[in-house]
Amino acid sequence: MRRVTISFYAAALAVLTFGVWWVPSASSAKERSGSSGIPPEKAAAYVYAVIKADRTLYTTEIVNRLQAKGVTTASEHWEQENALMLPAQFLQHSGKLAAEDGSGVRYRLIGLWPIYQRNAPASDLERNGLESLRKNPDLPVTGIVNSGRKQYFQAIYSDLAVSQACIDCHNGHRLSPKRDFKLNDVMGGIAITIPLE
């Protein structure tokens, strides 16, 4: 299996993006584990775990909670409406910030029937990956991507219609090309890309 010293830097950055302040140094982590690196599958799974936890927390404890209490609502046009951003926007925006940081880590929400074309699959790996997730939602799709002279590892995890809100909003959205999502459908995926050394 190909191994990568996941730039602990990258992991640290992802962690920092999400506001956790415990950051081990690359050398001390290596000394402790005695290994030459973390397999990319694992590194991607770690990043995914953090993204997932933060998205869940933002959805349940911020958006849903404040909406239920009547404090504020979440809206796609949150900037104009003094509202909270949607969880999908939270993920896309934090992915953009992480990418700007220069660590090479990237992540975004993609779909075969995207509300916005920018969220459509950007490669064969992403397109075939989303197709395969429709059949096997529990089996993340992985592959190697070349960009310029650099190699990246990409993992795509399924994104399921876990609540009625997901399908109501997407089925009813003016720009949605698909209007018959059902509960538990695979609506898309979270694509995570990490640089290989």
Ligand code: HEC
């Ligand atoms: C109130 C509306 C709304 C709700 C609720 C909602 N979404 Fe979305 N979703 C959006 C919008 C708007 C985007 C595009 C965000 C962007 O990139 O700016 C989006 C993007 C996505 C994408 C990327 C592909 C695309 O359509 O652009 C996926 C996958 C997705 N949502 C899945 C979900 C899932 C799963 C849920 C429920 C857990 C959910 N959405 C709930 C509005 C919503």
